[in-house]
Amino acid sequence: MNKKKLNTLAKQLSLSPKGILAADESTKTITKRFESIDLESTFENRRKYRELLFKTEGLEKFISGIILYDETINQKTSDGQLFPEYLIKKGISPGIKVDTGAIQINQNSSEKITEGLDGLNVRLKKYKELGAEFTKWRAIIEIGDSLPSDYCIEYNAYLLGRYAKIVQQHDLVPIVEPEVLMDGDHTIQECFDVTAKTLKLVFDNLNYHNVFMGGILLKPNMILSGKKCKNQATIETVASMTIKCLNENVPSDVPGIVFLSGGQSNEVATQHLNEMNLKFNNLPWNLSFSYGRALQQPSILSWKGSDSNTTTSQKKLIKRSELNSQATMGDYRIESENASL
Ligand code: 13P
Numbered sequence: 129m130n131k132k133k134l135n136t137l138a139k140q141l142s143l144s145p146k147g148i149l150a151a152d153e154s155t156k157t158i159t160k161r162f163e164s165i166d167l168e169s170t171f172e173n174r175r176k177y178r179e180l181l182f183k184t185e186g187l188e189k190f191i192s193g194i195i196l197y198d199e200t201i202n203q204k205t206s207d208g209q210l211f212p213e214y215l216i217k218k219g220i221s222p223g224i225k226v227d228t229g230a231i232q233i234n235q236n237s238s239e240k241i242t243e244g245l246d247g248l249n250v251r252l253k254k255y256k257e258l259g260a261e262f263t264k265w266r267a268i269i270e271i272g273d274s275l276p277s278d279y280c281i282e283y284n285a286y287l288l289g290r291y292a293k294i295v296q297q298h299d300l301v302p303i304v305e306p307e308v309l310m311d312g313d314h315t316i317q318e319c320f321d322v323t324a325k326t327l328k329l330v331f332d333n334l335n336y337h338n339v340f341m342g343g344i345l346l347k348p349n350m351i352l353s354g355k356k357c358k359n360q361a362t363i364e365t366v367a368s369m370t371i372k373c374l375n376e377n378v379p380s381d382v383p384g385i386v387f388l389s390g391g392q393s394n395e396v397a398t399q400h401l402n403e404m405n406l407k408f409n410n411l412p413w414n415l416s417f418s419y420g421r422a423l424q425q426p427s428i429l430s431w432k433g434s435d436s437n438t439t440t441s442q443k444k445l446i447k448r449s450e451l452n453s454q455a456t457m458g459d460y461r462i463e464s465e466n467a468s469l
Contacts, residue, residue, distance in 0.1 A: 130299045134343025135383060137261060138301045141221060142345055142384025142414035144405070144456035146192035148303075149449070150388070150420035151181055152225035152264065154197060161424075167433035175203045180431065181424070182215060184442040190449035193221035195264050195303075195418070201255060212259030223262040223303070224255045226295070230268050239280040242267045242287060245294070252298045262301040264347070265291045269306060271314045271322050271354065281326050289333030296343055303386070303418065305347035306330050310390055314354035316361040320369050323351060327377035341381045347418050348374070349390050350400050363396075367403035371411070380412035387415075389422030394448060395465055397422040398455045406458030416456045423448045 141148060153161065158177075159169035167173055178200050181187075194215060201224050205214050212222035226248060230240035242265065252263070267284035269276045288304050295302035308323045327348065334341065351369040353361045361369070374385060389397040401417055408415075417423075426448060431441035454460040 129296050129340060129343070131340055131343060133299055134296060134301050134340060137221070138343055138345050138383040139414065141192045141262065141301065142386050142416045143192070144414065144416060145453040146190055147417035147419070147449075147452055147456060148223070148386050149181070149187075149191050149194045149423055150264075150418055151178060151200070151424070152195040152197040152223075153420065154229060155199065161428055162433070165428060165432045171199070173433060174199065177428070177431065178203065178211065179205055180438050180441060181427065181445060182211060182218075182220075184445050186446060187449060188219040190446075190453035191220055193223050193262060195223040195225055196260075197225055201258050201260065210258065216259055221261045222259050223264060224260040225266075226251060226255070226263045226291070227265040230266075233277075233280060233283075237277075238272070239270055239275060239277060240268045241280070241283055245287065245290060248291070248294050249298075252295065252300065256298060256300065260300065262303060262345070263295045264303040264305060266305040266307055266347075269308045269322065269326055271308065271312050271318055276322060276326075281329050285326070285329040285333040288330055289337035289339060292334055292339045292344055293337040296340055301343055301345060302339075303345045303347045304330065304334070305388065307347075307388055307390060308349045310349065310352045310355050310392070312354040313356040313358075315357055315359065316351060316353040316365065316369060319349075319354070320351045320373055323349060324373050324377055327373070331377065331379060341379050342383060344382060345418075346378060346382055346385045346413075347388055348385065350387055350392075352390075352392070355391065363399050363403050364407075366400050367407060370400070371404055371408050374413075375411075378413065382413050384414035384416060386418035389417075389419040392422060394422045394425055395462070398448075398451050398460055399462065401452065402455035402458055402460040405456055417452050419452065423452065
């Protein structure tokens, strides 16, 4: 394992003023997104949409890396360049989602276990040849009546540890993503407690698997009130409880923390990140974003599958990328949302 290489890349990917764009929706998920604009999810429409995102002019000023999906990493621009090749030339690091999705733990439970270790070594070799420099694996933890179970957290944490170890052996940076979902009516304190327990077990398992902490990125949820909770915490409370949870559970030698947006509105996801970077200085890790929905949503809605909307859609992506870039420096102002576009 080339520790220096992993550490340099992990720092670079999470270093302000840049963050990561998650464009690794599975075919099932992107099909759902396309349904919202009444567009058929064909191989070519998916390619076209990803090309629109990647070819956005100036994206590299705000975006350090883009996470791709298995289909996407094998697709090409309209002028015949493989997407990862195109991104590298543009100064953006290509990453790849390597888990193969989550399945129910058992028939009577909504809890899920993420799969993807089978054949991982072979896939990593192929992805590396295609140009991938980092990877992602997402585990899902649900809060509900007597959930999450210890089994769900422990088994997912174990798999994240093994995944990260294998990935580092290929000199790729693993993004470790344990997502505690915001669905439900739980309080912010419950989210704090479940996230703290999850992070503790994740780092126990990363250590158990002898993962090099200086060569990973953590992609956690923020500490939020459940979507249906009557008492929605303020921006300030979310920021301070998130930082408290991370300070207590994330080793200081982890180079960067890149949040997922997880169903927050675009503006709120930006406000939360901004508040953390504004109020908390001298944190041991870089604090940035790795958003999917909160970066792409305005683009996809304005694209509607039509070439005539490509420029408008790209402007929407640049706007969200720039505003989140400002949030990595604590420089975002809500008034900027009303600026043109
Ligand atoms: P969201 O920002 O839409 O939560 O997606 C990030 C991601 O990559 C989930 O795995």
